Amino acid sequence: MRAASYAPDKLKPIKQKKIPTHASEPGGFERLVNIIEEIWPKDGCVDAIGLGSPGPLDPHTGYLLSPPNNPEWHNFPLAPKVAEHFGVKTYLNNDANLAGLAEYRFGAGKGHHNVLYITVSTGIGAGVIIEDRLLLGNHGLAAELGHVILDPNGPLCACGYKGHLESFSSGPAIVKYFLGELEAGSKSSLKQDINLTARDVAEAAKKGDALAIKAYSRAGEYLGIGVASFLHVFDPSIVIFGGGVSQVGNLLFDSFHISLKKHVFHPRYLEGLVITKAQLGDDAGLLGARALAELKLKV
Amino acid sequence: MRAASYAPDKLKPIKQKKIPTHASEPGGFERLVNIIEEIWPKDGCVDAIGLGSPGPLDPHTGYLLSPPNNPEWHNFPLAPKVAEHFGVKTYLNNDANLAGLAEYRFGAGKGHHNVLYITVSTGIGAGVIIEDRLLLGNHGLAAELGHVILDPNGPLCACGYKGHLESFSSGPAIVKYFLGELEAGSKSSLKQDINLTARDVAEAAKKGDALAIKAYSRAGEYLGIGVASFLHVFDPSIVIFGGGVSQVGNLLFDSFHISLKKHVFHPRYLEGLVITKAQLGDDAGLLGARALAELKLKV
Numbered sequence: 001m002r003a004a005s006y007a008p009d010k011l012k013p014i015k016q017k018k019i020p021t022h023a024s025e026p027g028g029f030e031r032l033v034n035i036i037e038e039i040w041p042k043d044g045c046v047d048a049i050g051l052g053s054p055g056p057l058d059p060h061t062g063y064l065l066s067p068p069n070n071p072e073w074h075n076f077p078l079a080p081k082v083a084e085h086f087g088v089k090t091y092l093n094n095d096a097n098l099a100g101l102a103e104y105r106f107g108a109g110k111g112h113h114n115v116l117y118i119t120v121s122t123g124i125g126a127g128v129i130i131e132d133r134l135l136l137g138n139h140g141l142a143a144e145l146g147h148v149i150l151d152p153n154g155p156l157c158a159c160g161y162k163g164h165l166e167s168f169s170s171g172p173a174i175v176k177y178f179l180g181e182l183e184a185g186s187k188s189s190l191k192q193d194i195n196l197t198a199r200d201v202a203e204a205a206k207k208g209d210a211l212a213i214k215a216y217s218r219a220g221e222y223l224g225i226g227v228a229s230f231l232h233v234f235d236p237s238i239v240i241f242g243g244g245v246s247q248v249g250n251l252l253f254d255s256f257h258i259s260l261k262k263h264v265f266h267p268r269y270l271e272g273l274v275i276t277k278a279q280l281g282d283d284a285g286l287l288g289a290r291a292l293a294e295l296k297l298k299v
Numbered sequence: 300m301r302a303a304s305y306a307p308d309k310l311k312p313i314k315q316k317k318i319p320t321h322a323s324e325p326g327g328f329e330r331l332v333n334i335i336e337e338i339w340p341k342d343g344c345v346d347a348i349g350l351g352s353p354g355p356l357d358p359h360t361g362y363l364l365s366p367p368n369n370p371e372w373h374n375f376p377l378a379p380k381v382a383e384h385f386g387v388k389t390y391l392n393n394d395a396n397l398a399g400l401a402e403y404r405f406g407a408g409k410g411h412h413n414v415l416y417i418t419v420s421t422g423i424g425a426g427v428i429i430e431d432r433l434l435l436g437n438h439g440l441a442a443e444l445g446h447v448i449l450d451p452n453g454p455l456c457a458c459g460y461k462g463h464l465e466s467f468s469s470g471p472a473i474v475k476y477f478l479g480e481l482e483a484g485s486k487s488s489l490k491q492d493i494n495l496t497a498r499d500v501a502e503a504a505k506k507g508d509a510l511a512i513k514a515y516s517r518a519g520e521y522l523g524i525g526v527a528s529f530l531h532v533f534d535p536s537i538v539i540f541g542g543g544v545s546q547v548g549n550l551l552f553d554s555f556h557i558s559l560k561k562h563v564f565h566p567r568y569l570e571g572l573v574i575t576k577a578q579l580g581d582d583a584g585l586l587g588a589r590a591l592a593e594l595k596l597k598v
Binding site: 144147151159229263 | 412430437443448450458460463536568570571
């Protein structure tokens with residue numbers, strides 16, 4: 001759990017604080033209240049509070065719906081309760097949306113009006129800015145791009161459905177494919193191991209392991225198919241990649257770029273399109289929550 | 300080619316006129332100017348002109364890019380030339396976007412803020428309203444939902460790429476699948492005929508032809524897969540179907556509804572979701588062009 005307080009015109013926080021989240025333990029709301037109190041600015045002047053959390057949640061009402069690993073917070077009015085406690089307007093959104101908003105406002109997407117931010121990590125999430133507004137949807141569940149169907153007969157996704165982008169190109173998907181091929185008889189320097197991580201596979205790939213290279217290049221190929229569809233859907237001027245898996249560089253992105261060009265159905269989508277890495281790293285969530293609060297106050 | 304003039308507060312046009320388009324014949328611009336002159340209101344007061352055309356086009360600049368069957372209008376500054384000729388602000392957008400805008404403003408989508416309009420016809424097009432604004436994209440090429448990839452190894456689309464929604468669920472896709480199965484030995488009351496239309500297949504299906512029924516139900520199944528992804532992307536409060544193929548009713552929509560429910564990955568997307576038919580029929584294009592002009596004047 002991280003918290004920071006910001007002055008309106010500065011990127012560097014006035015105060016910040018980080019504590020272990022312990023999501024599944026009781027007392028989460030009290031821990032949240034405490035950490036907010038600790039970073040409260042000395043002058044006491046706070047215009048708004050922005051909160052980020054894993055989904056699913058409802059950004060319109062500020063309710064958490066059913067966060068995994070946290071039964072205490074099912075259907076929990078997080079933003080209303082924080083607002084009531086502190087007497088300050090409070091806004092809630094999900095991690096990926098906030099990271100996208102932060103990159104648009106303060107990071108790689110500055111100056112762009114139509115931004116597609118994709119985080120490739122344990123899952124695949126997204127934040128989409130359309131003409132300077134965050135895409136939310138009617139229930140606040142839009143931009144779940146990791147759960148767009150790339151192949152109805154594809155692998156099982158962590159969500160229980162088949163063939164989603166996340167089931168092809170997330171970290172666990174890369175490991176699953178790698179282990180499946182290993183079991184089917186493909187050779188590799190790595191041994192069958194259920195604790196294997198996407199990072200292990202990346203390291204083997206960097207040392208020349210053919211199966212590990214193939215596992216990443218396949219993930220990149222499907223990421224290219226997904227992003228081609230997202231260009232047809234959103235026609236953004238920039239695509240920004242965040243998340244741990246996207247840090248591997250060419251291992252994922254060589255095949256991504258080839259696949260993207262192969263699958264975009266009109267060359268104009270690529271004219272002037274910027275494809276780049278996220279700039280804000282671990283601060284994206286905090287800066288996104290801040291951007292959300294600023295954005296909401298302006299509306 | 301159709302044109303109509305409207306008073307601000309009435310749905311019924313002051314005047315309207317229809318002429319054959321003859322897209323591939325020279326003189327298209329002159330025919331357009333003439334038909335606009337014919338519907339010009341008597342009092343001479345025109346605030347703005349809205350134009351609709353098949354894409355690809357650039358709604359930001361008002362240029363037609365490369366309309367099929369019309370070499371004369373490649374990279375053609377249609378809206379600027381009309382604006383110059385009449386001395387009136389002129390706005391251009393594509394057919395599907397305008398039909399979606401019209402349904403949102405005057406038809407089935409009235410009162411909704413997040414609207415997904417899909418036309419299933421010779422092609423599959425879409426118009427998407429997000430928080431009361433038409434989704435355009437950086438080059439004005441957003442919302443090409445017919446060209447979202449449902450299966451990278453799927454059938455060839457009319458655009459030359461593989462596995463698009465349009466390659467599964469458009470009229471020609473239904474006919475192509477039907478003829479392919481017929482050639483592969485499936486039995487049907489219809490004979491192999493390259494002039495067969497989606498309407499012929501629908502009529503056979505209504506008479507109980509098993510292969511014809513299967514061709515439509517397959518199209519509906521893939522339409523359900525596509526729309527499930529679009530819910531994850533946009534989270535609209537209403538999905539509106541227009542276009543000739545969508546007129547067949549249960550033949551397409553029974554399997555569509557089953558497939559949609561099967562593929563939506565969180566039940567909340569379906570809470571309160573309206574799925575309905577377009578209301579404006581052939582007038583959607585005209586009313587959309589009018590809505591576009593009104594919208595632009597207000598911005």
